[in-house]
Amino acid sequence: MIFLQLAYSIATLISAYSVIFQWYPKFGVWLGFFMQVAWIHYWCITGQLGIILLDLGLLLIYILRLIRYLKGRYAK
Numbered sequence: 001m002i003f004l005q006l007a008y009s010i011a012t013l014i015s016a017y018s019v020i021f022q023w024y025p026k027f028g029v030w031l032g033f034f035m036q037v038a039w040i041h042y043w044c045i046t047g048q049l050g051i052i053l054l055d056l057g058l059l060l061i062y063i064l065r066l067i068r069y070l071k072g073r074y075a076k
Contacts, residue, residue: 008038
């Protein structure tokens, strides 16, 4: 399980870096969205429900950013 947590953590940090420092920010938002879903799934499977609220909040932020990107893309 430690290797799964390390892989999830590294991917989550890459997504946060790319969004914050504007290095492929759309990729970062998509990666962040999928990683938050993966983290929530992981917490549910392992029974560690305490951090789910934080991950749900982050997932909501990524969803709102994706909606903004998609509206801009299809508004043209």
